[in-house]
Amino acid sequence: QPALTQPRSVSGSPGQSVTISCIGTSSDVGAYNYVSWYQQHPGKAPKVMIYDVTKRPSGVPDRFSGSKSGNTASLTISGLQPEDEAVYSCCSAAGMHSHVIFGAGTKLTVL
Amino acid sequence: QVRLVQSGAEVRKPGASVKISCKASGYTFINYYIHWVRQAPGQGLEWVALLNPSGGLTTYSQKFQGRVTMTRDTSTGTVDMEVSSLRSEDTAVYYCARDSSPWLVHSYVFDIWGQGTMVTVSS
Numbered sequence: 001q002p003a004l005t006q007p008r009s010v011s012g013s014p015g016q017s018v019t020i021s022c023i024g025t026s027s028d029v030g031a032y033n034y035v036s037w038y039q040q041h042p043g044k045a046p047k048v049m050i051y052d053v054t055k056r057p058s059g060v061p062d063r064f065s066g067s068k069s070g071n072t073a074s075l076t077i078s079g080l081q082p083e084d085e086a087v088y089s090c091c092s093a094a095g096m097h098s099h100v101i102f103g104a105g106t107k108l109t110v111l
Numbered sequence: 112q113v114r115l116v117q118s119g120a121e122v123r124k125p126g127a128s129v130k131i132s133c134k135a136s137g138y139t140f141i142n143y144y145i146h147w148v149r150q151a152p153g154q155g156l157e158w159v160a161l162l163n164p165s166g167g168l169t170t171y172s173q174k175f176q177g178r179v180t181m182t183r184d185t186s187t188g189t190v191d192m193e194v195s196s197l198r199s200e201d202t203a204v205y206y207c208a209r210d211s212s213p214w215l216v217h218s219y220v221f222d223i224w225g226q227g228t229m230v231t232v233s234s
Contacts, residue, residue, distance in 0.1 A: 034219035036221075040156075046208075046224060048221060057222070099158070099172065102155055104155035
């Protein structure tokens with residue numbers, strides 16, 4: 001099963017907002033509200049930033065928000081800060097039998 | 112402190128097998144699903160498999176079915192994953208990750224990750 005489709009890269013200046021899209025199908029993103037987003041700095045393990053489409057774990061700044069429409073999920077980061085520079089990957093439940101699918105990852109550059 | 116600690120880096124030749132481990136601590140091991148996710152150099156995350164640590168049942172990505180085996184030892188809180196018939200494309204960092212739901216109900220949220228194990232397949 002191909003990965004969820006994400007832009008390869010996005011960029012923004014400090015203080016600006018960026019939105020990263022994650023395009024799936026009616027068998028994954030469109031079928032479940034189990035979309036999550038992970039932030040990964042170089043050489044580090046991923047960290048969950050958004051889960052269940054819109055929820056933020058404790059400790060994640062409210063600058064991070066998530067949404068979904070049909071087969072497309074989105075992560076918006078407002079008030080960009082230098083430490084937001086990382087790779088962001090979306091993740092969704094996929095089909096039956098508890099399978100999971102990830103996006104290919106989007107490199108966020110804070111200019 | 113809730114942690115997943117993985118075994119060290121491995122180098123194997125094509126066609127060989129490798130077994131890597133993930134030791135859980137700081138929580139009740141049998142209450143949370145464990146997944147394996149891999150990341151090839153410069154590539155995205157890829158889901159490999161999951162294990163129910165209570166009953167030992169496993170689910171594998173179709174891509175890895177037949178080539179990957181997950182097992183667990185409830186006495187030590189350890190999950191192992193063996194990958195056989197290795198090829199160069201299996202070169203990746205392999206992560207174990209915990210599903211965040213404490214009741215063996217899939218949440219599809221990975222709240223705790225191991226530090227990663229680099230597996231290199233090269234002749």
